[in-house]
Amino acid sequence: MARDYDAIIVGAGMVGALSAVLLARQGMSVALIDRHDGRYALSVPPAYDARVSAISRHSQQLLSEAGAWQRIDSTRLAAYQKMRVWDGLGQGEVDFDCAQTALPDLGHLVENNVLCQGLMDAVQDTRGVDLFLSDMVTEQQRVNGRVEVTLASDRQLSGQVLIAADGARSQMRDQFGFNMVEWDYGHHAIVTTVQVDRSHQDTAWQAFGDEGILAFLPLPSVNDEHFISIVWSVPPMEAEALMALSDEAFCQRLTYAISERFNAMCLTVPRQAIPLRQRHAKQYIQENVVLIGDAAHTIHPLAGQGANLGFGDVGDLVAILTKAFKRGEDLGSMMVLRRYQRARIIENVLMSASMETFKRVFTTTQPAIVQLRNTAMKLAQSSAFIRNKLVAHASGIK
Numbered sequence: 308m309a310r311d312y313d314a315i316i317v318g319a320g321m322v323g324a325l326s327a328v329l330l331a332r333q334g335m336s337v338a339l340i341d342r343h344d345g346r347y348a349l350s351v352p353p354a355y356d357a358r359v360s361a362i363s364r365h366s367q368q369l370l371s372e373a374g375a376w377q378r379i380d381s382t383r384l385a386a387y388q389k390m391r392v393w394d395g396l397g398q399g400e401v402d403f404d405c406a407q408t409a410l411p412d413l414g415h416l417v418e419n420n421v422l423c424q425g426l427m428d429a430v431q432d433t434r435g436v437d438l439f440l441s442d443m444v445t446e447q448q449r450v451n452g453r454v455e456v457t458l459a460s461d462r463q464l465s466g467q468v469l470i471a472a473d474g475a476r477s478q479m480r481d482q483f484g485f486n487m488v489e490w491d492y493g494h495h496a497i498v499t500t501v502q503v504d505r506s507h508q509d510t511a512w513q514a515f516g517d518e519g520i521l522a523f524l525p526l527p528s529v530n531d532e533h534f535i536s537i538v539w540s541v542p543p544m545e546a547e548a549l550m551a552l553s554d555e556a557f558c559q560r561l562t563y564a565i566s567e568r569f570n571a572m573c574l575t576v577p578r579q580a581i582p583l584r585q586r587h588a589k590q591y592i593q594e595n596v597v598l599i600g601d602a603a604h605t606i607h608p609l610a611g612q613g614a615n616l617g618f619g620d621v622g623d624l625v626a627i628l629t630k631a632f633k634r635g636e637d638l639g640s641m642m643v644l645r646r647y648q649r650a651r652i653i654e655n656v657l658m659s660a661s662m663e664t665f666k667r668v669f670t671t672t673q674p675a676i677v678q679l680r681n682t683a684m685k686l687a688q689s690s691a692f693i694r695n696k697l698v699a700h701a702s703g704i705k
Contacts, residue, residue, distance in 0.1 A: 319430070319440070321426060325373055357536070359419060
């Protein structure tokens with residue numbers, strides 16, 4: 308006989324785990340399922356993990372509400388107060404500074420595994436969440452207005468709503484037949500951690516130019532030694548060439564690409580090259596089923612908003628399901644789930660379109676477009692109003 312829950316969440320990564328804690332804290336019963344065992348291997352600084360996320364102020368607030376942010380060792384967090392963006396093919400440059408706003412910082416950089424472990428610790432301390440780790444859904448069906456799943460362990464679960472939070476290659480999305488719009492960005496992202504010769508000044512640096520799109524993201528310093536996480540977005544053939552370089556030669560190219568604002572001294576972890584693909588579900592919902600996070604959408608990492616879009620999904624979905632739960636509504640009904648789709652799909656589509664436009668505009672070397680983008684950057688630099696609006700949007704401030 309199936310065990311009953313209000314919500315079944317498939318995927319216990321950042322988005323799924325946060326959803327589970329916040330829903331359970333509102334009195335809902337939650338089943339959280341993942342193939343992973345829930346234990347994350349944490350790096351030993353200064354060998355920080357290559358995969359990091361930029362966490363906005365709004366995302367931090369949600370993580371704090373779940374009790375996860377407080378569980379992260381402060382020495383693993385790097386707050387950034389400034390952001391500097393420039394065009395390597397021109398004179399355009401824009402500086403953002405939290406001192407010009409009411410914010411204490413513009414966000415934090417944190418390793419994905421550190422964040423996932425903080426969330427998993429919060430899950431394990433939350434009453435109302437049953438964990439099914441090292442397990443997976445093998446069968447699913449709708450029965451009498453509910454969704455039932457069978458796990459590889461032969462356990463059967465039933466829920467009002469199934470929340471698919473199982474990532475960009477979502478098994479649940481595919482098995483329930485959601486239609487997607489997707490294409491390759493024609494870029495690979497090279498990620499690694501680099502020791503540099505000077506302080507990053509609590510600043511996130513981003514360069515656009517003939518060397519691709521390069522983000523230098525601050526990590527905590529250790530014993531007066533300074534470290535940067537990089538995301539270097541380049542065409543596939545260029546990525547292959549960069550991955551083939553020795554560490555020393557790669558650092559030399561990196562120093563040139565960052566306009567020699569830093570000297571890249573050495574790599575502290577191996578490089579990874581990640582193909583970039585845009586995905587967006589045509590619909591986020593079906594009867595009893597809803598997509599969130601990367602299962603619903605993936606975007607180019609150039610603005611660092613992928614994780615924050617997923618957390619935005621969580622915030623809106625939890626708010627909507629909480630209201631429905633308190634009213635005694637069916638959580639899996641289309642009437643309830645349409646509220647979530649209306650709340651999220653326009654914002655996510657606009658962000659996807661913006662990233663595609665940015666990628667096209669900032670990767671071209673056509674003189675007319677280079678001149679246009681430099682003019683736009685100079686305009687933004689000269690207008691505190693424009694800069695503050697951009698900061699507020701990136702921070703998730705409504």
